[in-house]
Amino acid sequence: MSELKSGSNLEKVLKAGHFAFTGECGPPKGANVEHLKEKIEPLKGMVDAVNVTDNQTAVVRMSSWAASTIMCQEGVEPNFQMVCRDRNRLAIQADILGVYAMGIRNMLCLSGDHQRFGNHPESKNVYDIDSMQLIALVKKMRDEGKFLNGEEIDVPPRLFIGAAANPFSDPFEFRVYRLAKKIDAGADFIQTQCIYNMDRFKEFIKQAVDMGLYEKCYILAGVTPMKSVGMALYMAKQVPGMDVPESLIKRLRGAGKGKAGEEGIRFALEQIEEFKEMEGVAGVHLMAIEWEHKVPEIAERAGVLPRPTV
Amino acid sequence: MIVADRKPLKEILEMLDGCNRVLIVGCKGCVSVCNVGGSKEVGILASILKIAGKKNGLDIEVDEKTLERQCDPEYVDQIKDVVADYDVILSMACGVGPQFLSERYPENRCLPAVNTTFFGGAVQHGIWEERCAGCGTCGIHHFGGLCPIARCSKSLLNGPCGGSADGKCEISKDVDCIWDMIVKKAMEQGRLDDLLKFKPAKNWSTARDGGPRTSVREELVQ
Helix, strand or coil: CCCCCCCCHHHHHHHCCCCEEEEEECCCCCCCHHHHHHHHHHHCCCCCEEEECCCHHHCCCCCHHHHHHHHHHCCCCEEEEEECCCCCHHHHHHHHHHHHHCCCCEEEEECCCCHHHCCCCCCCCCCCCCHHHHHHHHHHHHHHCECCCCCECCCCCCCEEEEEECCCCCCHHHHHHHHHHHHHHCCCEEEEEECCCHHHHHHHHHHHHHCCHHHCCEEEEEECCCCCHHHHHHHHHHCCCCCCCHHHHHHHHHCCCCCHHHHHHHHHHHHHHHHHHCCCCCEEEECCCCCHHHHHHHHHHCCCCCCCCC | CEEEEECCHHHHHHHCCCCCEEEEEEECCHHHHCCCCCHHHHHHHHHHHHHHHHHCCCCCEEEEEEECCCCCHHHHHHHCCCHHHCCEEEECCCCHHHHHHHHHCCCCEEEECEEEEEEEEEEECCEEEEEECCCCCCCHHHHCCCCHHHHCCCCCCCCCCCCCECCEECCEEEEECHHHHHHHHHHHCCCHHHHHCCCCCCCHHHCHHHCCCCCCCHHHCC
């Protein structure tokens, strides 16, 4: 990690050794630019970069690249997400060139939720390449200046390459190897699935540390504050690969009527404090789902402000 | 084998609207084995159509014939002397059958009575599962003899994805996660290293993506 690969703010913050803090923003279900700007506004100055989701949960929204460019115009650095579900390798490479041309410098490579979850379950999926191959493709385009077919690129895209890791899905024993494989494929940084089971995460990160993975790649721990008991129950039962301990649900219930949201934030703040001290963790990825306006308060109370200027 | 399911009766009746003389043609190949389009099922469908016709006050004549195979001109030829007697030929073979019939008998209307679903096998009596996607370049030896293209909902070559939970796929608790099986098998066999190797993007040109496919065996071509 000697010289900058992309020059993105996120890369510079991480490279300078700061504890990174990233946010997330889902584009609107429509072309409502004002709504998008309203969601972006509270994130300004609060985070180092903001993930812009790509038809998350397979629900059609404004395209992640378009929302990312609007975010750039608003002065917030996007982390452009791309899933393999909706594009073949032609569209993927075209979009990578396009987003770079529009000033985007971070990209998160994902397989994507199956369309069965979404609002177009009758659609045909693509999966021409998978997330691992997408990581390798972006790296090849950036470092070799070549398309997947080996042809030269006239001005290669220089992107900071992100990937996801879910320490809570199965088979658990393989998860750290899959992380290692993503890093070998070219991931510069990792953002994990939302963490609620801290014991299991600690076991995972210890394995990553033992394998020396944190020295090759920045690992950002995923945090999503629970807004309500209902949300916790939904996450626990309906979202595959999500591990929500019963103790957390009890804690939220115990907070009393109307206070579960505050208790959810407190739990998230306690997690962030732990992550700051945890070997192998380079930052936190805060996914305040449809709760963007709470980010300034959470960032303030987490003591991660002001964000470093590098 | 090729696995199929019979179309709903309502759909078949809609297709047959206005037809008085129907020849149901079964196939003794795959669809017989998966109990959907063999002589037995042809007989059942014929009876159902006759009853439905009577119920609706229609004068439908239904005859039955089950061929050795419908994917071979030699057998498709066997009904050449009778097809002119029918308004419609209703094939109970996989999607290949009604097309071979349509091509051989251009004067006739040839309709499908089944929905062709997948290449698979019987995991227990009455239950079939998909095993092959016919991608044209078999690579299951890289995955412990299990196919992630046909059996992973996302056809991942570097799985498992983050949606794998308790051995099940994220799309449904009724669907096994093939990557869970691939990983566990590799671990049990001490061959985990095979899975740590990066699998590059697949060449899909041998699959349907490369256009309709033809297989030529020179030594057999006359």
